[in-house]
Amino acid sequence: MRTNIFMNKNILILYSGGMDSSVALYKYASEIRLAVSFDYGSKHNRKELEIAASNCRELGIEHQIIELDLNKMGFVSDLLLSGKEIPDGHYEEENMKKTVVPFRNGIMLSICAGIAESLDCKRLIITNHAGDHVIYPDCREEFITNMNKAVKSGTSNQVEIFAPFTMMTKREIALIGKEINVPFENTYSCYKGGKIHCGLCGTCIERKEALDGFDPTAYLA
Amino acid sequence: MRTNIFMNKNILILYSGGMDSSVALYKYASEIRLAVSFDYGSKHNRKELEIAASNCRELGIEHQIIELDLNKMGFVSDLLLSGKEIPDGHYEEENMKKTVVPFRNGIMLSICAGIAESLDCKRLIITNHAGDHVIYPDCREEFITNMNKAVKSGTSNQVEIFAPFTMMTKREIALIGKEINVPFENTYSCYKGGKIHCGLCGTCIERKEALDGFDPTAYLA
Numbered sequence: 001m002r003t004n005i006f007m008n009k010n011i012l013i014l015y016s017g018g019m020d021s022s023v024a025l026y027k028y029a030s031e032i033r034l035a036v037s038f039d040y041g042s043k044h045n046r047k048e049l050e051i052a053a054s055n056c057r058e059l060g061i062e063h064q065i066i067e068l069d070l071n072k073m074g075f076v077s078d079l080l081l082s083g084k085e086i087p088d089g090h091y092e093e094e095n096m097k098k099t100v101v102p103f104r105n106g107i108m109l110s111i112c113a114g115i116a117e118s119l120d121c122k123r124l125i126i127t128n129h130a131g132d133h134v135i136y137p138d139c140r141e142e143f144i145t146n147m148n149k150a151v152k153s154g155t156s157n158q159v160e161i162f163a164p165f166t167m168m169t170k171r172e173i174a175l176i177g178k179e180i181n182v183p184f185e186n187t188y189s190c191y192k193g194g195k196i197h198c199g200l201c202g203t204c205i206e207r208k209e210a211l212d213g214f215d216p217t218a219y220l221a
Numbered sequence: 222m223r224t225n226i227f228m229n230k231n232i233l234i235l236y237s238g239g240m241d242s243s244v245a246l247y248k249y250a251s252e253i254r255l256a257v258s259f260d261y262g263s264k265h266n267r268k269e270l271e272i273a274a275s276n277c278r279e280l281g282i283e284h285q286i287i288e289l290d291l292n293k294m295g296f297v298s299d300l301l302l303s304g305k306e307i308p309d310g311h312y313e314e315e316n317m318k319k320t321v322v323p324f325r326n327g328i329m330l331s332i333c334a335g336i337a338e339s340l341d342c343k344r345l346i347i348t349n350h351a352g353d354h355v356i357y358p359d360c361r362e363e364f365i366t367n368m369n370k371a372v373k374s375g376t377s378n379q380v381e382i383f384a385p386f387t388m389m390t391k392r393e394i395a396l397i398g399k400e401i402n403v404p405f406e407n408t409y410s411c412y413k414g415g416k417i418h419c420g421l422c423g424t425c426i427e428r429k430e431a432l433d434g435f436d437p438t439a440y441l442a
Contacts, residue, residue: 103335106331114322154368155323
């Protein structure tokens with residue numbers, strides 16, 4: 001277990017176990033009070049959650065998993081267990097829009113804002129990045145700016161959203177991770193949720209591009 | 222069952238079964254596609270939910286109940302089952318702050334925004350009002366304005382939040398309800414969740430003041 005400085009821990013991080021949020025988890029570890037993962041009923045969630053738990057254990061960070069079954073609530077998305085098959089192809093292509101989970105980041109940020117207020121945490125980290133902007137409205141700078149104002153004005157301790165990677169590419173995030181020795185082999189991206197990364201879905205293709213030259217991932221294709 | 226006009230139904234309403242949201246339910250009934258209630262683990266929730274379901278049946282409006290147990294997620298509030306006893310007294314008093322559920326409106330609006338996008342609903346009604354402003358940051362105009370921008374920019378069909386009572390007093394809402402014959406005897410406000418309104422908690426006192434002169438409610442005190 002790495003050593004943490006047990007002071008100034010006022011960050012709550014939205015942590016999926018994917019490569020972007022893992023880079024932030026390792027980068028801000030000493031300030032993190034709680035890492036929160038959501039089991040929201042997607043096809044790949046369970047695999048991600050195991051990875052998320054193991055990185056938190058490694059860093060000695062408290063980890064909370066929230067069950068929020070969006071399938072039961074009538075959400076429509078191919079990313080969910082109730083959806084159709086995950087399409088292959090690049091992330092920015094039209095057919096990937098079917099994998100959008102409506103307002104997912106807004107929902108997760110809102111629940112985390114309430115937990116942050118309960119724990120008197122002042123900052124809430126989310127790791128959206130520039131590559132998400134094309135198809136995900138709730139990953140864009142405009143949304144983050146507005147949501148930050150909503151959370152700040154709607155909590156009594158004025159929780160702030162900190163989205164450090166909003167204007168970065170996934171490659172740039174990967175390079176930060178390489179610099180601070182993030183164990184990328186222990187992060188998970190595949191939307192299909194298999195034991196081994198499929199290598200063909202949008203997130204796998206993005207992951208390959210980002211980690212090019214130092215990719216420890218085993219892919220099926 | 223009242224008659225609805227089955228066209229232009231593009232409103233999703235956040236509906237608790239309380240008097241304010243019941244006034245909006247009756248006022249906008251012909252445009253409502255879905256009413257959503259949350260079972261979020263409060264002391265009074267279950268009683269409210271029965272009332273909510275019965276008003277939706279009466280109006281022929283589809284009703285969805287979402288289970289979201291905030292107790293399990295680590296939320297701290299005396300309104301929740303995990304909290305301490307509900308204090309008696311006026312709504313605006315200091316001790317009522319303990320009944321605030323952190324960012325509750327933000328959480329419910331976010332989940333409803335995702336459902337609204339899934340159903341292609343364009344408007345999302347919430348019935349916060351001026352009397353809530355003192356102790357609830359997520360009932361104030363500033364929060365609603367910011368949250369509206371967040372939801373609009375974070376959904377692909379640009380869902381809008383419509384909060385018609387933001388600047389009204391509960392008395393003014395009650396008068397609108399009287400005008401359109403809202404069955405106030407079939408609405409529920411008490412934070413203690415008993416079969417009969419306690420008449421002493423903050424919401425009961427507010428309810429009495431608002432319905433003064435035409436109050437069909439039976440109170441214990």
